[in-house]
Amino acid sequence: MKEYLKTDSENIDHILEMIKKQSVEYLDTLADRPTSVNNTLVSEKGDLLESGFGTEETLKIFNQRFEPIMVGSSGPRYLGFVTGGSTPASIAGDWLATVYDQNTQSTSGQGDISANIEIETIEILLDLLGLPQTFLGGFVSGATMSNFTCMAVARQWLGKEQGRDIAKDGMSAAIKILTATPHSSSIKSLSLLGMGSGNMIRIKTAAEDREAISIQDLEEQIIKLNGESFLLISSGGTVNTVDFDDFKEISRLKEKYKFWWHIDAAFGGFAACSDDYKHLVSGWENADSITVDCHKWLNVPYESAVFFIKEQYKILQVETFQNSNAPYLGDPLENFGYLNFLPENSRRLKALPAWFSLMAYGRKGYQEIVDRNISLARKFGQILAESNDFKLLAPVRLNTVCFTLKDESGQDKVNAFLAALNDTGKVFMTPTFYNQHKGIRAAFVNWQTCEKDIELIVEVMKKIITDLQD
Incomplete structure (x- = not known):
């Protein structure tokens, strides 16, 4: 039996040099890379061998069978699905994230403390987007998991308003959700969280040619709830037309009524970077939670998104995601670990590509x-x-x-x-x-x-x- 693993380890510099050469060739010709290919390019299925092939031969097999179906989805004319490219700095960060292979959870103690990089990256992102540092944030795989994370904490808040601990006792009563034009990932999150997509109360849009919430109809629907707390899902850029809800008016309503305000700003949130368009997100700092996708307009590799949840809800966040063998005494931020603040127990260092790109281009x-x-x-x-x-x-x-x-x-x-x-x-x-x-x-x-x-x-x-x- 050939010891491919040992040989590959001894020749890692040669292997990485081959990968580097192929990667550079791909990136240099990305603008000419086909944005769509025919399914018939996939050759017949391969089988698992007893002793394998080793990395160099496996690369040849990949190049023969699968490389031809790799489309230029990170290229300049791939305009589908709001897909961002990968900046050179983010590629460097992603490569190093793989090399260092951290399980990013903790900021202190023994072992891996790479979460310090994530905390810093979140703070830089908040600064870039003009949001206050009163938000806690973290990296997840995409907008779906960001919406899920935010709404999970919203569910716990809504339960407490009804005198229930949903994280412990489960759903036992319906929760009202108000929204106008939610993204499909928000609807999926409602289903996954047991809140039920069928419990959505659809708010009228501002006009027939708009996707934004009608503030008048929103307030009328709120009044009909007779003081019952609810979840409001609003849009920081709808998928079809990038329409924005009026965050200033919603902020005014939040002063009058009790509800959890979540903003899905997967890509539209980056309007905050533009002097000419940042008015579109004016008032979003008053939301309870916000979704922002990084593998869209931040231009970092898949999978990358962040959630922002107001720090005042840290106890609710821990109640929602706390690992069963890691109960907290006192302030959870004093012994911070992402293990108890979001869904995943195993986490790649997703923040590093974003950190590299933000630091590189400012x-x-x-x-x-x-x-x-x-x-x-x-x-x-x-x-x-x-x-x-x-x-x-x-x-x-x-x-x-x-x-x-x-x-x-x-x-x-x-x-x-x-x-x-x-x-x-x-x-x-x-x-x-x-x-x-x-x-x-x-x-x-x-x-x-x-x-x-x-x-x-x-x-x-x-x-x-x-x-x-x-």
């Missing part, structure tokens, strides 16, 4: 990324608005363009157009349905996207629409 770097993406989205939207073939389904409010085919009778061609567009491998967008129309979403969130990409995209779109009309 406030001005991220302001430039955000402003450039918004400018490109607005330019693309203007081109579509002036086109004879396409029309906007909503104003370009930030960085996402929601559009459809201009010909009303051509609604049945929208899906065919998008499929043909994505099949080119030059650009990738996602389908949606908005305001009774089949639509297409293009999200500008990548640090590499530039005006030449817009020109190429428009050229490809013109050719496809011409072919469909012939």
Whole structure:
């Protein structure tokens, strides 16, 4: 039996050099990498061998079988799913996170204390986003787990308002949830937490062409609850049109009524980085919890998001997530460990890629990324608005363009157009349905996207629409 593990360990410098070379080649050609590939590229299934192949031979097998299906999802023209790229600094941080392989929980004591990096990164992020340091935060895998974490603490708060300890005793009564246009990950979180997506009370939107909450209807629904506490899920940038709820008005309502206010600002929260658009999040500091996705506009590798929960709820947070063998006496922050503040017991050092990127490019770097993406989205939207073939389904409010085919009778061609567009491998967008129309979403969130990409995209779109009309 060959001792591949020992050989690989002795040749780790050679192995990493091969990986580095391949990685650099990929990154250098990322702009030309196909954004979509055919499923037939996947070759037949491999089998587990008794003695394996060793890393070098396994890399060859990977390159033969799977490398061809790796799309340029972190490239400049991948405009689907609000997918950010990875900055060079975040790649460096992610590589080191793998090398150091920490289980990030504690800030003091014996053993791994890498949570100090996470605490510092959270503080830097709060500063970047203009939020007060009165929020506790941590890294999770994505917006779904961030929403889940925030709503889990909200559930505990709502239970206490009803005289119950839900973390210990479970759900025994319905909880009211008010919302207008929640992201699917929020609805999933309600289901996972046993609060039930069917308990949502839908609030009207501000207008027919809006996704933001109608403040008037919200207050009317609050009054109908007769003082019963509830969870409000609001949006810091909806998926289709990046519409923002009026945080100033919600702050006013919070002074009058008792409720837990959660903001899903997965990517829209980064509007805070822009001098011209930070007014969109004015008042969000009054929320009880906030979701922000890092693998979107922060441009770090998947999986990365943060939750922010007001420090005043630290006891509720510990009651919700406390490890069964780690009860606290006194202030949980004096003996801090993420083990008792969020869902996972095993945690990668997710903060390191974000820390590297924030330290490398600073406030001005991220302001430039955000402003450039918004400018490109607005330019693309203007081109579509002036086109004879396409029309906007909503104003370009930030960085996402929601559009459809201009010909009303051509609604049945929208899906065919998008499929043909994505099949080119030059650009990738996602389908949606908005305001009774089949639509297409293009999200500008990548640090590499530039005006030449817009020109190429428009050229490809013109050719496809011409072919469909012939």
